Amino acid sequence: MLLPDPDAMRSVGSHNEADFTDAYEGFDVAERAVDWCRQNIQPERPDFRFHHLDAANGLYNPAGAFDPSTTSFPWPDDWFDRAILTSVFTHMTTDTVEQYLIELQRVLAPGGGAFVSFLLITPEAVSLPPSEDRLHFHRYDDHSWVVSDHCAEEAVGHDADRVFGCLSDLGFDVSMPPVIAKWADPTRPRGAQDMFMIWKA
Numbered sequence: 001m002l003l004p005d006p007d008a009m010r011s012v013g014s015h016n017e018a019d020f021t022d023a024y025e026g027f028d029v030a031e032r033a034v035d036w037c038r039q040n041i042q043p044e045r046p047d048f049r050f051h052h053l054d055a056a057n058g059l060y061n062p063a064g065a066f067d068p069s070t071t072s073f074p075w076p077d078d079w080f081d082r083a084i085l086t087s088v089f090t091h092m093t094t095d096t097v098e099q100y101l102i103e104l105q106r107v108l109a110p111g112g113g114a115f116v117s118f119l120l121i122t123p124e125a126v127s128l129p130p131s132e133d134r135l136h137f138h139r140y141d142d143h144s145w146v147v148s149d150h151c152a153e154e155a156v157g158h159d160a161d162r163v164f165g166c167l168s169d170l171g172f173d174v175s176m177p178p179v180i181a182k183w184a185d186p187t188r189p190r191g192a193q194d195m196f197m198i199w200k201a
Contacts, residue, residue, distance in 0.1 A: 025075065027051040029061040029068075059091055059153040069095040073103040080107050083114035090119050090193060091153045094143040098166055105170045108200040117193040119157040121145050125184035133186040155191065157183070173199040 024047065028034045037050040055071050056064030083104060089097045104114055119135070126137060126145070137145035137157045145157035160180055167174055175197040179185075182192040 022047075022081070024048040025051070025080070027053045027074075029053050029055050029057045029064060031061070057091065057153050058151045068092065069099050071096070071099055071103060073107050075107045077106050078109040081109055081112050083108060083112070085114060086117040086195065087193070088117070089158065090117065090156055093141060093152060093156055094158055094162065097158060097163075101166055101170055101172075105172065105200060110200055113197050113199045115195065115197055117195040118163055119145075119155065119183050119191075120160040120163060120180045120194045121157040122160050122181045122184075125181035128184055131186060133190060135183050135191055167198055171201050173201060175199070 024045070026034075026037065026048070027050070028037075029052075031052045031054075034050045034052045037048075042048055042050065051074065053071070053074075054065040055061065055068035056066065057068060085100075085104070089100070092100070108114065119137075121137065128134075130136060135147050135155060135157075137147055140146040140152055140156070143159045143162045144152075145159075146152045146155065148154040164174065177194055177196045180194050182188050182194050183190075185192065
């Protein structure tokens with residue numbers, strides 16, 4: 001079973017649904033995205049189900065009903081074989097990311113894997129001189145970095161050491177990317193993300 005990501009659920013569902021042979025559960029904090037998926041995907045694939053998670057998010061759900069750092073995924077333990085979370089953690093501050101990772105660890109079955117993406121922050125990356133070819137982060141809290149003073153969730157970077165430390169503490173095995181902080185590389189598209197697999201032991 002699959003737990004798709006809030007941000008890319010529409011594209012994953014629209015283009016790759018034929019690749020999925022089991023059930024697909026998706027959730028999103030943006031109710032319009034959920035409605036679109038229910039109207040355009042679910043009639044053709046009734047085994048695909050889409051849920052609205054009414055967690056607050058400054059970019060996608062400003063009037064959300066609850067603090068996202070208290071999120072509990074609405075599925076039992078060890079329920080999913082695979083998960084996809086791309087462009088999800090890049091719109092959350094660190095306290096919410098860590099809660100999502102706790103819940104992800106809970107709902108993944110032993111041996112299950114998740115494809116995730118981050119904007120990882122390293123001291124070397126943030127010390128680079130300004131450039132129009134990359135995002136410009138400034139410190140938001142102890143472990144989060146943002147590009148906007150008006151909406152933190154527009155783009156959020158996370159200290160790489162904190163992310164990998166959290167994953168290790170939760171017992172995830174990480175398929176380390178060969179290069180991190182890709183957003184800082186001027187040869188890559190602006191806002192390029194660090195993507196890799198994590199596995200539940």
